[in-house]
Amino acid sequence: MIAAHDSLIVHMITRVLLPVIQLYGIYVLFFGQYGPGGGFVGGVIFGASLILTLLVFGARSNENYLAKRALRADGLGLIIYAGIGGLCMIFAGQFLNYSAVPLPGFDPPATRSLGILGTMIGVAVDIAVTSISIVDSLSFADEEGRLV
Template sequence: MIDRYDSLIVTFTTRLLVPFIQIFALYVIAHGHFSPGGGFQGGAILAASGLLVRISLGQPVVRWFTHSRMRWLGAAGLLIFAGTGIVPLFFGSAYLDYSGLPIPFLSGAALRATGILIVEIGIAMAVLGILLTIFDHLSGWDR
């Protein structure tokens, strides 16, 4: 069982760093088209920020990345991915063919880029949720 680590330096540094880590993770996800990055990397960085809060500040401080939410977040990410694949089937395209997504004012290559962005967000949610779920169960946090 990992509990909070009582040290002023660790507490202060964690509180200072975690917002920047999360903003950087969102940047990595959203900017994955143009620079190194994407759903896996951004989700892993988000999970790292969650782990930092867990092992340094302790359970009462974990606000949003709580244990019971993470498994649902993982499932939701997977559903976003699979659902983005299924939607084009109803509009006459193949499975996972993003150019068949029903998004107005977009077509062709731009539509496929948008589909990639949606899918990357789903991947990031799945990776974040599953990594934190695994950590919580390994460290005995769920009890």
């Protein structure tokens, strides 16, 4: 359990920075097909923003409900990734061969592009949840609720 940071400056700067960091993480995730970035980096940036809420507002506050909720999503990213692979097998393709899924209005390159996007989202969810989960595992409190 982590106690809240007691500096008002840190609180205000975090409130300003937090949406920017999360938006940048999502941007990196979705821009990964066109520039540097991708699921791994986007997931780490988003996870770092969740860790920042935990560190600044403390484990008992309401501002980090997203970080607490994320702890219950352990393994969701892996299910998304492997589920896309399994979907390809259901439509009689090889495992993770995205073009096997028949989507109306999508030619095989577009389907592959969509599959890449889906697996990147899976990787990002997995990385973000794992980073917040490791931080939660590493932090436990003494009687006064301080980080020891």
